[in-house]
Amino acid sequence: MMTKAIMQLDTLTCPSCMTKIQKALANQTGVASVKVLFNASKVKLQFDDTQTTADQLAAVVTGLGYTVKSIKVKQPKVA
Incomplete structure (x- = not known):
């Protein structure tokens, strides 16, 4: 199933x-x-929740600093 997520980040500087x-x-x-909105400091994602989770993806961002x-x-929505 494809899941959408929006991550709010601390202000992106560059x-x-x-x-x-x-x-x-x-x-x-x-x-x-993946779409990173520089001015809003947000990341919009669409991912397969059988292969990864929003928390795992957030950990990738955190790992970058x-x-x-x-x-x-x-x-x-399940039909």
């Missing part, structure tokens, strides 16, 4: 930070899409 986060998350197993303030996860 465009290269955005690129670093985007590349690191895009390389994670199960991640379908950035602070994840919050994560909002939108579970897919």
